[in-house]
Amino acid sequence: MLRSDQILSTVEMIQKENLDVRTVTMGINLLDCRTGDVAGTCDRIEERIKALAGNFVATCNDISRKLGIPVVNKRIAVTPIAFVGAGFDRFGFIDLAICLDRAAAAVGVDILGGFSAQVEKGMTATDREYIASLPEALARTEKVCASINIATSQKGINMDALAIVGRTIKELAEKTRDQGGFGAAKFVVFCNQPGDNPFMAGAIHGLEEADAVLNIGVSGPGVIARALERMIGHHQGKEPLRLDEIAEEIKQTTFRVTRCGELIGRQVSKALGIEFGVVDLSLAPTPTIGDSVGEIFKILGVDAVGAPGSTAILAMLNDAVKKGGIFASKTVGGLSGAFIPVMEDAVLAEAVGEGSLCLEKLESMTCVCSVGLDMIAIPGSVDADTISAIIADEMALGMVNHKTTAARIIPVPGKEAGDHVSFGGLFGASPIMEIRNAGKSSRFMAWGGRIPAPIHSFKN
């Protein structure tokens, strides 16, 4: 039998420190659901989702109960819909979104991702229709999330698409004005989007995947924060701690957290007879107190998130998380690192309100973490070209550094910097962030075309 102290520390981790499996996401291939018309395609999509995911939620709940670890979200990711609906017009894509929403509700999942397209090099006529459908599609659905891959390290950045996307985000927020522009929180723009990321809003079932696969998203910033507090507490009055020792503690804690996800994933996969894909160990905060990545910054020694040192802390955190996760799981994938979604993290949101965390600092922090400019509420008055240009900067970071970067920016209609917006639930709340130099990037965005891939992408 294991030692009592090992057992008690695991019990602490689960009971007191918000350890959970954040999401079990079932990836479903829809490519062969295309028929001659939209209605027929919708029917086949619904049939496919119900056939594969009919018992999905109940099975996750059973295994969660058996193992005593909460599985917070049960989600579905589908093949990027622009491939499935090739040849359909914008109205066809709106119908597809409504059909996906209906199917998601029928099987009881909370979110469905994959209302997506990949346009990093060029846009087809279908891709343009898909983009045109986004505001209406997301405003008329509840559970559907959309994403677009607009850049890669191999192909560069599609600036034509990015210019359209800036306007689309504005329109999307405007169409959901009565919800504070919430529609824009369901749409994320990527560079180097992974095909097996289980986290929303950017989950898709990549074209490289099998017919169905289960990917697990494990979180646990609260577990890391409490482990660090305990470690620092035990060392008080003794020899001072060093950062390499702290990194080691993060790594070991991550190992334990990832293992719980691996266990759940394997058991759900076996019960459903669906291939187990990857574990994505990402520190994904929630607005719940004590489940914050921002809190870890403060524990590790900066008195305000965004103060000098914040980027270095995030680099260490992200690396230690990856190392612990990779050793714990047979197959690690997705994003695997630390997220800094402002609205979803109470401490980060507070830092925006206090003025210690600005867009430029966030941008530099995204150079060393897993995702990007995530869940940032900006004034509704910021023009579309400025939004596109902010995203272009973020895409450039991902492209040059061969990493995933993403942008989920919400121009909140009728609100200005310093006002407050709340979406409730996991989407959280935050003050509106000031955008400096707004309205000064239109000449840049007007060029169009592509930013070529960097020289070090040519490795053939």
Add this chain to the structure above:
Amino acid sequence: MSKQMIISVMSKDRPGIIAEITGAIYALKGDLADLNQSILCGYLTMILIASFEEDITREDVLAEISHIQSGEKFDVLIKEMDIPIEIAHIPPPTDTYVLTAQGRNRSGLVHSISQFCYSHGINILDLATTLSEDQYTMVLQLDMRNIASMDTVIVDLEIFSRDSSLKLVLQHNDIFRVTNEITLH
């Protein structure tokens, strides 16, 4: 070698006890199959399984241990086995759970929790307790393959927790294995 005996020994702890007891078994040409020992509050207890020649009796083993020269007397219990014991390692059943119970120390805690297990058809595979200041902690490894319903156990455990003022957490053994062992089975 055809006769198996189970030998239980208790003594005040000091260096050399295991060497002396196993020395006595060796002197009778016994073969030690398995041994488990534990120390609690300065007292050592151990249980051994050993095989002996057919003509060795429990009295012979008892006499050999009694002849050990030491300051402390051993309390010894020996039982000859009629049916050979299966020594092979048996992994824990798939329905093994770990229950932790924590609360203020008072008499009857272990009894009440073991009675709860008994009344629900739960077999206790292992039990460790610690007392720190006034806080009593029990960690129980449970075989739950014969329970009537998991839902009933969970509901009854909540009631028991409320009535006994014990903080109880029941979780599957696999969770503790995967978070504490390097190999993933």
